[in-house]
Amino acid sequence: MTKVSIYEDNLRLSELVMMMLENTEGFEVTGVHQNCLNVLDDISKEQPDVIVMDIDMPEVNGLDGVLQVKQANKGIKVLMHTVFDDDKRLFECLKRGADGYILKRDSATMLIQAIKDVQNGGAPMSPAIARQVLQAFHQTESTKEYDLTEREREILQLLSYGNSYKLIAASTKISIETVRRHLQNIYQKLHVQSATEAVSKAFREKLVK
Amino acid sequence: MTKVSIYEDNLRLSELVMMMLENTEGFEVTGVHQNCLNVLDDISKEQPDVIVMDIDMPEVNGLDGVLQVKQANKGIKVLMHTVFDDDKRLFECLKRGADGYILKRDSATMLIQAIKDVQNGGAPMSPAIARQVLQAFHQTESTKEYDLTEREREILQLLSYGNSYKLIAASTKISIETVRRHLQNIYQKLHVQSATEAVSKAFREKLVK
DNA sequence: TTTGCAATAACACTTTCGGGTTATTTCTTA
DNA sequence: TAAGAAATAACCCGAAAGTGTTATTGCAAA
Numbered sequence: 001m002t003k004v005s006i007y008e009d010n011l012r013l014s015e016l017v018m019m020m021l022e023n024t025e026g027f028e029v030t031g032v033h034q035n036c037l038n039v040l041d042d043i044s045k046e047q048p049d050v051i052v053m054d055i056d057m058p059e060v061n062g063l064d065g066v067l068q069v070k071q072a073n074k075g076i077k078v079l080m081h082t083v084f085d086d087d088k089r090l091f092e093c094l095k096r097g098a099d100g101y102i103l104k105r106d107s108a109t110m111l112i113q114a115i116k117d118v119q120n121g122g123a124p125m126s127p128a129i130a131r132q133v134l135q136a137f138h139q140t141e142s143t144k145e146y147d148l149t150e151r152e153r154e155i156l157q158l159l160s161y162g163n164s165y166k167l168i169a170a171s172t173k174i175s176i177e178t179v180r181r182h183l184q185n186i187y188q189k190l191h192v193q194s195a196t197e198a199v200s201k202a203f204r205e206k207l208v209k
Numbered sequence: 210m211t212k213v214s215i216y217e218d219n220l221r222l223s224e225l226v227m228m229m230l231e232n233t234e235g236f237e238v239t240g241v242h243q244n245c246l247n248v249l250d251d252i253s254k255e256q257p258d259v260i261v262m263d264i265d266m267p268e269v270n271g272l273d274g275v276l277q278v279k280q281a282n283k284g285i286k287v288l289m290h291t292v293f294d295d296d297k298r299l300f301e302c303l304k305r306g307a308d309g310y311i312l313k314r315d316s317a318t319m320l321i322q323a324i325k326d327v328q329n330g331g332a333p334m335s336p337a338i339a340r341q342v343l344q345a346f347h348q349t350e351s352t353k354e355y356d357l358t359e360r361e362r363e364i365l366q367l368l369s370y371g372n373s374y375k376l377i378a379a380s381t382k383i384s385i386e387t388v389r390r391h392l393q394n395i396y397q398k399l400h401v402q403s404a405t406e407a408v409s410k411a412f413r414e415k416l417v418k
Numbered sequence: 419t420t421t422g423c424a425a426t427a428a429c430a431c432t433t434t435c436g437g438g439t440t441a442t443t444t445c446t447t448a
Numbered sequence: 449t450a451a452g453a454a455a456t457a458a459c460c461c462g463a464a465a466g467t468g469t470t471a472t473t474g475c476a477a478a
Contacts, residue, residue: 094346123339127331133342134332137303149424162406165465178426184467185424194434195465196404197371203412358454374434387456393437394454403464404435 002119005031005048007039007065008081009057013104017052017081020108027115034058036065040072048076050115053098055082055089063092070097077118081111087132094133100124146189146207153207155182160199160208211328214240214257216248216274217290218266222313226261226290229317236324243267245274249281257285259324262307264291264298272301279306286327290320296341303342309333355398355416362416364391369408369417 004021006029008014014032021027030046033039035057043051051069055062066078079100080093093101099118102111103126114124125133148156158168165183169176183195192198202208213230215238217223223241230236239255242248244266252260260278264271275287288309289302302310308327311320312335323333334342357365367377374392378385392404401407411417 091346094343099343117336120336121340122336123343124336125332125339127326127329127333130332130334130339131330133346134303134308134334136346137300137342151425159405160409162401162403162409164403164405174425175427177428180466181426183465187466192371193466194371194373196368196373196408199405199408200369200371200412203408360455383455384457386458389436390456392435396436402436 001028002026002050002115003028003030003046003048004050004052004115005029005033005042005046006052007033007036007057007062008052008054009034010054016108017111020112021115024112027112036060036062036068039065039068043069043073043076050077050079050119052079052081052111052115055080055084055093063089063096066093066098067096079114079118079124085126085128085132087136090129090132091136101129102126103128148186148189148207152182152186152189155179156186156198156202157208159183159195160202162199210237211235211259211324212237212239212255212257213259213261213324214238214242214251214255215261216242216245216266216271217261217263218243219263225317226320229321230324233321236321245269245271245277248274248277252278252282252285259286259288259328261288261290261320261324264289264293264302272298272305275302275307276305288323288327288333294335294337294341296345299338299341300345310338311335312337357395357398357416361391361395361398364388365395365407365411366417368392368404369411371408 004027006014006017008017011034018029018032021029030048031042033042036053037059039060053062053065057065062080062082066080069076069078074097077099078097079102080098081102081104082089083104084090085103090101100114100123102114102124106126110126117124155168155172158171163171165176165179169179172179183198187193187198190198190201192201213236215223215226217226220243227238227241230238239257240251242251245262246268248269262271262274266274271289271291275289278285278287283306286308287306288311289307290311290313291298292313293299294312299310309323309332311323311333315335319335326333364377364381367380372380374385374388378388381388392407396402396407399407399410401410
């Protein structure tokens with residue numbers, strides 16, 4: 001028996017999901033809630049295996065909900081069930097530990113299958129969601145290069161390790177004056193005026209590792 | 210008609226996949242290859258919509274293959290079909306632009322469905338793979354916090370934007386001396402001795418955004 | 419072959435950092 | 449309520465960092 005709790009402020013929808021689960025072999029609905037206000041109390045009472053969680057709910061929403069649940073008990077699987085497919089909310093959910101992400105526009109059968117999947121350690125996602133997730137990994141080669149020379153990239157890399165001018169000079173076997181010179185050119189090309197700024201930009205634009 | 214090319218060094222397996230596709234409505238196998246040696250020539254001749262790509266192949270493997278294909282033509286969907294579920298190879302594939310990742314241990318029906326999915330812009334993944342991908346997003350709370358106070362994190366964040374002490378003082382409306390003091394404490398907690406080092410560590414350990 | 423860029427180096431000078439010390443206020447917790 | 453963080457602030461001082469200027473060497477492109 002898989003115990004499922006539902007968080008969904010649309011009563012019509014939560015009723016529907018509940019009925020579907022009740023009519024499916026092996027599922028038991030342990031609770032239905034309109035928001036995550038008492039989510040920690042809820043789960044300690046209901047001890048669900050899987051939580052089906054909407055995002056947009058009054059009072060305490062699903063974003064905060066998934067964080068609270070996961071901090072309290074990592075064993076409980078949280079399946080997001082929402083209309084949103086914008087990447088901001090999506091990635092925020094994933095960062096907070098959601099185990100799956102199904103859009104409401106998908107079929108009900110898919111939701112049931114997804115609950116089974118998370119329960120078995122899978123990570124069900126709507127195709128549109130999976131696509132965005134994969135794309136986040138796909139490093140675009142559109143990263144600007146700022147026309148840094150080979151040597152300049154090397155110096156910037158060393159700076160980004162946190163090295164001082166002196167240490168950079170020592171490890172590249174050039175004078176500190178030349179290091180100064182290079183950095184001066186680098187700062188110009190990156191449109192920055194300090195080491196911290198350069199390092200910041202270098203990390204953000206993935207000019208260094 | 211979806212045109213599919215197959216890259217797979219195990220002839221028995223590639224035959225099997227080919228036969229399955231030929232017996233499925235709407236698919237046409239345009240080519241079967243043992244490695245990616247001439248992948249660019251192959252695709253310009255065969256003009257496939259989808260490529261089913263093994264990773265472990267002699268001469269030129271699937272890792273290099275997917276990169277070449279995607280650099281040449283982003284429109285061609287590449288579906289990895291491999292025995293490997295180790296995260297190193299998995300993430301390398303995703304970075305290189307693979308559109309889906311199916312394990313050979315999954316059913317043949319799943320492979321066919323996956324080919325349909327990539328063709329329709331989805332991102333099919335075996336459950337075990339999807340799980341790893343999601344976990345990569347899940348920032349573990351095991352990232353050291355270094356016991357920074359709220360204020361210290363704020364100051365570190367500002368420093369990581371590339372701000373000078375003076376600017377940090379201005380934007381937080383505290384004196385530069387206090388900024389100095391905070392940074393001094395931060396450097397001690399992070400075990401570093403300069404702003405660049407602190408920024409570097411902050412980015413690497415994801416203490417800032 | 420000359421022009422130009424990249425890399426190297428030195429000197430001078432100002433500003434910013436980083437460390438040490440000390441002190442007050444506020445807020446939390448034992 | 450007393451102890452203890454946390455945030456605030458000031459002062460000193462030496463060490464880095466950042467800027468400007470000038471110059472030499474080597475290499476590649478025009």
